[in-house]
Amino acid sequence: MNDNYELWLKAEFDQNYSQLRDADSKIIDLVKFYYTLFIGSITIYFALLSKTNITQEIYIGGGALFMALYVISFIIAHWVIKLRKYFTIYARQLNAIRKYFTKDLSDDLKSSFLHSIDSEKPEILNKNSSHIVALITVMIGFFISGFCSFYLILRYFDLSSLLQVLIAGIIDLSLGIIVMFRFCKNMKETKNG
Secondary structure, eight states, X not given: OHHHHHHHHHHHHHHHHHHHHHHHHHHHHHHXXXXXXXXXXXXXXXXXXXXXXXXXXXXXXXXXXXXXHHHHHHHHHHHHHHHHHHHHHHHHHHHHHHHHHTTTSOHHHHHTOSSOOOTTOSOTTOXXXXXXXXXXXXXXXXXXXXXXXXXXXXXXXXXXHHHHHHHHHHHHHHHHHHHHHHHHHHHHHTTTO
């Protein structure tokens, strides 16, 4: 019975490790896709500005372009968060399996391991995680695209430039705070994965 259980655990370990790598590569691919889209959109907007006369329509078109980036930023950030949660679940499962297979080893030998055997690790919001750094960079893109979209839409309505910046900044900051508050609330509710 014990041999069958260990064989099953080894198969489970292999499958979890594969899923862990898949979640990690999906996060990296999402962020690469997002920044390719972000830089490409900015390039397109500035190319249009240099080739056309600046009219009111260019402001509304740019506002729509950056608003689309704003929405896409939110969706990408949402998926990075979901994938980070899956990554954490898989990593914790791997650590629990490692702990089972190393239960008979001395503490000195266990402390020399490169990988953790603590099934409570990694934390979802580990500030040293490359996934959290990726999420922060997407959120920076979220704020930039939001500010640009609101600014350009307000520019279409010919408000004074200081007022445009203030209104765009307040709208962007308010929506950003709401998104970050909901994100933190969601993480707090699912702290254990």
